[in-house]
Amino acid sequence: MEIAIAFCIGLLSACGLFLILRGRTYPVVLGLTLLTYAVNLFLFASGQLVKGQPPILGSGSSYTDPLPQALVLTAIVIGFAMTAFVVILAIRARADLGNDHVDGKSKPKDITKEVEQ
Amino acid sequence: MMQHLPILPILLPMIGAIITMLPWLVNKIQLTRWVSILTLLCNIAIITLLAWQPDTIIYQVGNWDAPFGISLVADNLASYMLLVTGLLAIPAMLYSFSGIDRQGSFFHPLFLFQIMGINGAFLTGDLFNLFVFFEVLLIASYALLIHAGGKAKTQAAIHYVVLNLVGSSCFLIGLGLIYASSGTLNMADLAIKVSVIKGDQAILLQAGALMLFLVFALKAAALPLHFWLPNTYAAASAPVAALFAIMTKVGLYAIWRVFVGIFGDQAGELANFIAPWVWPVAVLTMLVAIIGTLAAYSLRRLAGQLIIGSVAALLFAIALNNPQATAAGLYYLAHSTFAGAALFLIADMVSQQRGKADDRFVPSRPVHNARILGGVFFVVAIALIGMPPLAGFIGKFAIMQAATTTSQMLWLYPLMLIASLATLIAFSRAGSVIFWKHSNAKADEDAQVAWPQLTAVALLITLNLFMVIWAGTIFEPLSQMANQMHQVGMGG
Numbered sequence: 001m002e003i004a005i006a007f008c009i010g011l012l013s014a015c016g017l018f019l020i021l022r023g024r025t026y027p028v029v030l031g032l033t034l035l036t037y038a039v040n041l042f043l044f045a046s047g048q049l050v051k052g053q054p055p056i057l058g059s060g061s062s063y064t065d066p067l068p069q070a071l072v073l074t075a076i077v078i079g080f081a082m083t084a085f086v087v088i089l090a091i092r093a094r095a096d097l098g099n100d101h102v103d104g105k106s107k108p109k110d111i112t113k114e115v116e117q
Numbered sequence: 118m119m120q121h122l123p124i125l126p127i128l129l130p131m132i133g134a135i136i137t138m139l140p141w142l143v144n145k146i147q148l149t150r151w152v153s154i155l156t157l158l159c160n161i162a163i164i165t166l167l168a169w170q171p172d173t174i175i176y177q178v179g180n181w182d183a184p185f186g187i188s189l190v191a192d193n194l195a196s197y198m199l200l201v202t203g204l205l206a207i208p209a210m211l212y213s214f215s216g217i218d219r220q221g222s223f224f225h226p227l228f229l230f231q232i233m234g235i236n237g238a239f240l241t242g243d244l245f246n247l248f249v250f251f252e253v254l255l256i257a258s259y260a261l262l263i264h265a266g267g268k269a270k271t272q273a274a275i276h277y278v279v280l281n282l283v284g285s286s287c288f289l290i291g292l293g294l295i296y297a298s299s300g301t302l303n304m305a306d307l308a309i310k311v312s313v314i315k316g317d318q319a320i321l322l323q324a325g326a327l328m329l330f331l332v333f334a335l336k337a338a339a340l341p342l343h344f345w346l347p348n349t350y351a352a353a354s355a356p357v358a359a360l361f362a363i364m365t366k367v368g369l370y371a372i373w374r375v376f377v378g379i380f381g382d383q384a385g386e387l388a389n390f391i392a393p394w395v396w397p398v399a400v401l402t403m404l405v406a407i408i409g410t411l412a413a414y415s416l417r418r419l420a421g422q423l424i425i426g427s428v429a430a431l432l433f434a435i436a437l438n439n440p441q442a443t444a445a446g447l448y449y450l451a452h453s454t455f456a457g458a459a460l461f462l463i464a465d466m467v468s469q470q471r472g473k474a475d476d477r478f479v480p481s482r483p484v485h486n487a488r489i490l491g492g493v494f495f496v497v498a499i500a501l502i503g504m505p506p507l508a509g510f511i512g513k514f515a516i517m518q519a520a521t522t523t524s525q526m527l528w529l530y531p532l533m534l535i536a537s538l539a540t541l542i543a544f545s546r547a548g549s550v551i552f553w554k555h556s557n558a559k560a561d562e563d564a565q566v567a568w569p570q571l572t573a574v575a576l577l578i579t580l581n582l583f584m585v586i587w588a589g590t591i592f593e594p595l596s597q598m599a600n601q602m603h604q605v606g607m608g609g
Contacts, residue, residue, distance in 0.1 A: 020279070020283060025275065028279055031278065032283070032286075035283070035286045036286060038286075039286045039289045039290055039293075040289075042289070042290055042293050043289055043292070043293045043365065043532075045293075045297075046292075046293035046294070046296045046297040047296070047297070048297070053286060067296070068296065071245055071292070074245070074249065075289055077440075078249070078252045079285075081256065082282055082285070085256065085259060085260075085278070086278055086279065087506070089259070089263070089271070089274055089275060089278055090275070091494050092263075092271055093271045093272065093274075093275050094269055096266075096267075096271040096272075096322075097268060097271060097272060102275055102276070102279070103272070103276075104268070104271070104272035104275070
């Protein structure tokens with residue numbers, strides 16, 4: 001199970017990182033979402049993986065650490081809110097700047113020209 | 118009653134924010150302003166009361182016991198940072214009364230939520246809780262950054278938001294590693310456990326802690342994670358940029374808490390493992406800040422570069438890793454926050470009076486209120502350059518004095534002094550172009566400095582003067598605080 005989880009986390013973060021480094025806002029937002037998934041899984045695994053045990057002390061032969069579950073819950077809620085915000089911001093940027101590049105333009109701007117104006 | 122004091126700096130701005138969001142306050146701007154300024158005044162009163170307590174107050178939220186529940190630790194360091202934030206928030210809020218708060222919706226609630234997040238980040242005694250409060254202050258800052266709208270703000274916001282979201286993910290990975298290897302996220306508990314962790318677990322823990330350092334360095338805008346800062350701060354509206362002056366310091370505070378408090382001298386295998394990293398980072402950040410200061414082409418960008426410079430100076434204070442340096446750093450932190458904020462406010466007032474030239478260093482029509490603006494500009498410039506008699510001089514001098522070994526001096530002295538020289542050159546250039554070298558066009562008679570704007574800047578300058586006059590009185594508790602931090606670690 002450890003290998004499967006580790007593989008999932010690795011794949012998700014690799015894809016997430018690749019997408020974050022793209023130039024358009026939509027892939028970047030998707031990349032952030034994937035990275036958040038990876039992080040949530042990682043946090044979940046940080047309490048060590050136990051199969052089929054309740055997160056309550058004394059109710060079974062062993063127990064799952066309940067704290068990472070609480071942490072993941074918080075992280076999911078926060079990640080959800082942040083993703084919603086970044087989606088709205090990306091749409092706003094598309095409207096304000098006229099394109100969906102993360103820098104607001106496809107070509108780098110010539111700063112010296114702006115100063116001379 | 119006293120034991121509930123630490124939760125109030127978090128609850129109070131939250132309540133204020135909720136009140137200012139209520140539907141029947143939406144179009145009553147005067148009433149909203151009164152509510153928010155009163156909230157900030159109550160906030161500062163509570164913080165003063167908190168700072169007055171000599172002992173550390175530990176508050177267990179919901180009365181859950183220490184390593185399981187969330188604890189708030191109101192020690193001297195936290196109260197000091199709260200005090201600096203509270204004192205900065207009032208002038209920043211006051212400045213917005215000139216009409217900036219009406220340029221977009223929900224300025225007041227967002228501002229108060231941001232204060233809540235910053236206060237929470239300073240008070241928390243739990244690493245996961247620190248993450249939560251970071252997110253609170255970040256989401257408020259995302260929305261504040263695009264307050265009043267415009268192309269420049271949206272563009273800066275995209276970079277700022279995406280970078281910080283990646284930062285948040287790294288933060289969580291770091292927390293996961295720390296929890297996996299030590300079994301706790303409570304700072305005091307971790308400070309005890311870290312001394313006995315050995316072998317593989319210690320390496321995992323170190324990896325986690327380094328991830329945290331990455332995130333804090335991003336927040337603090339240390340090299341090479343500083344690229345977002347000049348754009349973001351130059352784009353934000355003036356009161357927001359002024360408030361953001363404390364944001365980089367939140368990152369530095371977190372570095373102090375975690376890497377001096379937890380991974381300090383008594384951390385066993387991992388004692389001071391960050392030390393070899395901080396020094397080069399500080400040197401490089403300072404170098405880039407010097408180049409940036411000289412290359413800045415507008416007043417706001419100059420202010421942003423100076424913020425990076427102050428971050429570098431504070432990183433030096435952290436890297437020196439002795440009580441004297443810490444005390445000096447804390448003093449310099451307050452000074453650079455107030456003076457940096459004042460420069461952002463002045464830049465905004467100047468740009469209002471120069472038409473299309475904005476705050477860029479190009480000749481244009483004369484500034485209408487040249488005497489007043491030139492005067493405050495001059496005072497703030499002296500403070501930021503670090504010339505006597507203002508607080509910048511005392512702060513820089515104290516940090517330099519704290520260098521003990523020759524190799525430290527060899528790096529620190531030239532860099533700090535060259536930074537001061539570069540700032541002096543940049544300010545001379547800026548001041549002479551903006552206030553003296555103008556075209557023959559007439560000054561804009563309609564552009565008048567409003568009283569809330571001037572009062573805000575005057576307040577910040579007064580704070581700076583207070584810091585000079587009572588420098589001895591301020592240094593005394595700071596030194597005690599620094600001694601405590603270095604002897605026992607924090608929160609323990």
